[in-house]
Amino acid sequence: VDGLTASSLMKSADVALYFAKAEGRACSRRFMPGMDDKLRRRREVEQKLRVALAEGRFELYFQPQFDLASDALEGAEALLRLPDGPNGMISPAEFIPIAEEAGLILDIGNWVIAEGCRSLELLPPGMKLAINLSPLQFEKGDIVATVAAALKDTGADPSRLELEVTESLLLNDSFKLQATIGALKALGTSIVLDDFGAGYSSLSYLWRYPFDKIKIDRSFVMNLGRNPQSAAIVRAVIDLGHGLEMSIVAEGVETQEQLNFLSEEGCDAVQGYFLGKPLPI
Secondary structure, rough: OOOHHHHHHHHHHHHHHOOOOOOOOOOOOOOOOHHHHHHHHHHHHHHHHHHHHHHHOEEEEEEEEEEOOOEEEEEEEEEEEEEHOOOOOEEEEEEHHHHHHHHHHHHHHHHHHHHHHHHHOOOOOOEEEEEOOOOOHHHHHOOHHHHHHHHHHHHHHHHHHEEEEEHHOOOOOOHHHHHHHHHHHHHHOEEEEEEEEEOOOHHHHHHHHHOOOOEOOOOOOOOOOOOHHHHHHHHHHHHHHHHOOOOOEEEEOEEEEEEHHHHHHHOOOEEEOOOOOOEOO
């Protein structure tokens, strides 16, 4: 039953409309049981995001990256965390899409960049830090000015900062995007193509954009030793990246077998729970 009164029926229609809008244009959705609970949870998380942003409750955790040639700790990836009191942490898989939809991702992203630059001072000398950028930071913000200001305010060495972008950003390939990424690189930072192979991979991206590094998506790494197709793809990406003078990082390494394969194939660096979980500074 969608509603027994006019007001409850309109409420159900409003909830269904929200889900239809969330999935894009030219679609409709029928109200289903549980939709209102999901919408309530979404509004709850949005409120927690607003409070965390206003009161500085976000935290950065750092997942270590290791150089395979030397076994040395060479860098880390900064990962945003949202504490939820006695409930632990709210998953980024849940709160990041809500932050983007609510228009909060620009302010949150600015905080991550500034806090990441401040954190560089606390990390071992020479250690690099990777920060993930949202496509919306390119579309609706001035990402070059944001990064430049954070570097200036903190005095951080730009050569230690790696900016990760996903393939979804490159779908809107344009001269403006190429100029923006070029300007970020001109600041002295490194540009990393994250989760390569998991989205709309195009080899043309690799020569049109000044990438310094490619990260192999964890979906391929997790199947090493079980799926010969995954092994072939990982091997091909390593060879391709090296041919283009880019270094290769494999993420999601969880077993010795995966680590051995990547080392034997000449992968440059790795990260994953087998080597180290994300930790506070």
